[in-house]
Amino acid sequence: MPTVSPEPKPAMRAAAASMQQLLAGTSYVSYSYGYPHKTAYRALSPRRLQEVWNAEPRDALFLYVHIPFCSVRCGFCNLLATTGAEASLVRRYIDTLERQAVATREAVGRRTFVRAALGGGTPTFLQPAELRRVLDVMRNTMGADLAAIPTGVEVSPETTDGERLAVLQEFGVDRVSIGVQSFDQREAGAMGRPQRDADVHRALRLIRDHHFPTLNIDLIYGGADQTTASWLASIRAAIEYRPEELYLYPLYVRPLTGLGRRGQSWDEQRISLYRAGRDFLLEQGYQQVSMRMFRAPHAPTCTAPVYCCQQDGMVGLGAGARSYTRELHYSTRYAVGRAGVSAVIEDYVSQDAAALATVDYGFEMDDGERRRRFVIQSLLQAEGLSRAEYRSAFGPDALGDLPALQELQQGALATVTQDRVRLTPAGLERSDAIGPWLYSPRVGRLMEEFAWT
Ligand SMILES: C[S@@+](CC[C@H](N)C(=O)[O-])C[C@H]1O[C@@H](n2cnc3c(N)ncnc32)[C@H](O)[C@@H]1O
Ligand code: SF4
DSSP states (O other), rough: OOOOOOOGGGGGGGOOSHHHHHHHHSSSOOSSSSSGGGGGOOOEEEEEHHHHTTTTTOSSSSEEEOOOOSSOOTTTTTOEESSSSOOOHHHHHHHHHHHHHHHHHHHSSOOEEEEEEEEOOOGGGGOOOHHHHHHHIIIIITOOTTTTSOOEEOOOGGGGOHHHHHHHHHHHHOOEEEEEEOOOOHHHHTTTOOHHHHHHHHHHHHHHHTOOOOEEEEEEEOTTTTTTTHHHHHHHHHHHHSSEEEEEEOOOOHHHHHHOOHHHHHHHHHHHHHHHHHHHHHHHHHHOOOOSSEEOTOOOOOSOOOOOHHHHTEEESSOOOSSSSSSOOOOOEOOOOOHHHHHHHHHTOOOOHHHTTTTEEEEEHHHHHHHHHHHHHHHHHTTEEEEEHHHHHHOOOOHHTTTHHHHHTTTSSEEEEEEEEEOOHHHHHHHHHHHHHSSOOHHHHHHHHOOOO
């Protein structure tokens, strides 16, 4: 395992204040996969789940279920996950999921799910019968028609086998996402990911043999000894399996995750590996969807009702799962260190029905935050922000509401047309600095002040 370093905590560094600072500073502040980040969540005065969902549109919801168990704990990972869970804890966890699903179903009332995901952690850490039970909770207790809507499940190489994949198939899962990180086990090991190449290839062959419509492969760049040649070798090995999607993640080192951080040259290494990977995938016909995501030309086109990640609601079940309504984002508490994660899971499985129907931790959204969220979640996609969609959601024009968008244009990080605000290639590769640059002062302050456990 790589050495722990007392270096500053990158996810907590303040975002650049001015355009000049944005251009001169690191491109790697933090990954804005949702706004606000969960380190901006805090204790709330308790309120009933039913009140939270009462006035919420519920005809295009996302169902997310989190399994916080893994067979290994990777040195870089900041997700809510733990290893070595006893069978009794896993059983209590699934029992709690089921009770939470019943409480949530009653509180949310009439609802339509248009998308579902089972993530973690590593859902395939579960025994096949446990996996079936969880998918059954999603389908039968929550009422998500998994076979009819886009449904994704995350797997890891060593936990993938025919029996588990058959369970996923039985429920109509159409997207399997596997974390590979590197096709070179030494390189993966140096990043803090213990893994055998043979397991990676066996898992990928099995997934392809089961004919899931979408295979996604996660790869990471920026490991200590990674070179352009070794990085491209991993991408080449990945596309041998004709994945419909590829996620290229820059390596991040978060507080309490076991890896130390290096300086400026690390930024340069990551940006140059990013460009090499992006150029190679574009040459291969992949389309760039965001800084991290690439889609193959043979990927199936989605005909399901559209889920709008900028605005539609999410129902999250399990420790660490987030839920979104227009007024409130909420979840259980968040932790990364071993003791903190165990405490969050223990708290979760100890809840009675009343506690499972109560919300007491999260972030209250106001109109300004909703507008920022819309902008951030649109702008960090390659297709950018639709000015018309913004106007129809909020009234005024996005450029008037958030003058920072014009600054991005002046800094050559975005282009502005009648219809859209779109990041330029120079902007897209700085997505992880531009996202935080657009955070509200309130969110920035809460993230800075978050006490990591
Ligand atoms: C839930 S895992 C994927 C499934 C499974 N647990 C696995 O690791 O194979 C989510 C993905 O996030 C990415 N990830 C997590 N922490 C990261 C970090 N600190 N830096 C870069 N990528 C990270 C990894 O690529 C990982 O595959
Ligand atoms: S990267 Fe995946 S397997 Fe590794 S600790 Fe995180 S969730 Fe678990």
